[in-house]
Amino acid sequence: MHHLSPVRTLLLLITIVVLAAACRAEDEAAEDPADDVVDDPAAEEPAEDDEDDAAEDLEDADEVDEDAVADVEFDEPGVSPEPCPDAVNEDNGCLYLGVLSDLTEGPFSAAGPVIQQAQEAFFQRVNEQGGVGGYDIDISTYVRDNLYQPEQQAQVWDEIRDDVLALGMSLGSAPTLAIMDDLEDNDVVTVPATWNSDWPFQEVIAETGTNYCFESMNSVDYYLQEENPDAESVMVVYFPQDFGQDGAAAIELAAEANDLEFFGVETPEGADNQGEAIGRIMAEDPDMVMIYAGPEETAALVGESAAQGYEGRFIGATPTWNVALLDTAAADALSELYINQSYWPVFGADTPGHEAMREALGDPERGSDFSTAGWTHSYPMLEALEAVAESDEDFSRSAVMEAFQSLEEVDYEGMLPEGAGNYAAEPQERALRESNFNVPDPDEPSGLAPVEEFFVGDTAAEHDFDQPCIDFYE
């Protein structure tokens, strides 16, 4: 048997301590206000204060979690007469909302903590305004990492399923679908952080924003209407996931509706794997390319295509953008060729909701539209809870479900158009069809400046939405 010598053991321990310290130092650096000083060299690099703070806050949430969970008493799942951990209103009871999100290792782990931070800020504001019906809202205690994996989602859902009133967030279509039956069986209203066109057809899902289907149609129509009425062809480069397939199917529908030649190019993750897609762009030379991929892939697609002489228009779905793209070699090409489509006006927009969000997040110099997602998506849940409070019923899952399904409009404080949030309606009326278009702008907090808000093209307006677009995917 080979034993470690004391020296080796010491070296091993020192290494572990150094690694842990490195993690810690990084977090503390993110917290340090000095990071925000303009003349600090760090200010020249991609700002991540918002996101790093989000990760920090999540760790704090985990610490709260350890202490709080064991002693909570529930009248109904997620409904406690006792105050929330770190309660704003000590006399209030507590409504616990669960969160199943991609927080550490999954493909959207960059988004999950940011969304979570925005939701915590949203309900902190609600609590500071007195809470809802004698209760504060807690969205920090029952937070679990789903790794963006359906199996993991099922496991972590099982951990919290008896302790939450509703799911304040479930990130990912596939993970959400993995527990859909159980959510329906237990009347668990669920807020998704995806824009799958299947959601308006699901009874427990409280989706917010325009889905992939209508955003694709609007992107084609916007390009034809505002930029190039003589366009002849359109290409979609997309990830082989619901996100990409939903959008690709809708681009094909829009191409048919507008007599455009259509090219669909499935592409894998990774900037170094975009060669085939770039080759197809150069070979087919479409007038417009819609991208359903991540920021890294977007940089490669736009940057390399432009370097090879492509001069058409790129329109990217919301997740294609990251403010750090402005610091990459693709920045010039993006500024010239790229338009971003977003489900809501971008982080720096001038609506009461946006202003409240920025204030609640501490008016960061740089912001992410995943913050906008977390904040915006919280409104329907709040309205459903308020509707229960205004009724004679006690808080319970079934009461929240009934209230949610009766909502005919949600007050998004201007972040979404009038009439948004009609969950009582059929999908045809319920689904939002407005898109927002933005261009790269380094002076904006999220690196995007709006050029068109709440645009609805003819294709989206006239589309008979009686089934999800992904059903058309072949």
Next chain:
Amino acid sequence: MSTFAQSIISGLGQGSAYAMLAVGFVIIFKSTGVISFAQPALMAAGATLVSYLVFQFGLGFPAAVAVGVLVLAGVGLGLERVALRPLVGRPVFVAAIVTLGLDTAIRAVTNRFIGPDLRPVGDPWGYDRLELGPLFLQHRYLAMIVTAAIVLAALFTFFRYSRVGLAMRATAFDQETSLAQGISVGAVFALSWALAAGLATLAGVFVAAGSGVSQGTWVVGLKALPAIVLGGLDSLPGAVVGGLAVGVVEALVQTYQPVHAPWLGGNFSLVAPYVLMLLVLLVRPYGLFGTPEIRRV
């Protein structure tokens, strides 16, 4: 014809990065008999460090790369000393599993530093390119090819003519005899890890040039695996040829397969290096330049 030549050029550029990674794998394998699965994580860590050195500490890109290579070489040295040296004498399978653990640990730490955004490495090339008649060569690919050629030539010279290089070759050939001749086999192990980590950093910088380093960049490091098997696990020239072959095959398949063999499906280029590897192994089970292992049975 120009399309074909263009694919070859692009492939050689990308393949240069794979070659540097593959050489790192082979150096460790030759000296220790272990395939280090920590190489992809070291690659991402190195690129991330360079990003910090450029943007956080204001170093120029060349200086940042030099410092990054040296620091990661030190990290490689430390990892070998702390995590691998105690396993000398244990089955190499155990050490390989430990490198998997190291990969996970290094990635976890690196991801914290990368954060949710892309991190540009501050390279001066961007997507600029050199026009060569009907062909073009991106500056970053040119830089990759030139750097890889210089570094690999220096490595070969080091192994061929220096005393330490000779000691490393002797250790790779026979550890016990090397020990008997007074060679510090432990030091050779540590040096091999340092060299591999430094090469991984260089490769990482080139991989991240243009679009930046992200939490998913480490995956590129896995492309060195078909390269080393293809070239021969214990052959440095084989690693270079294998890396370049993987890059070229990827580029050619990306160009021609969607047109001439669409029935193979989308993105077959991801699979193509492994198909090539299998074909080579059918003919040469020890890879193109690997040493046939003969055992008495």
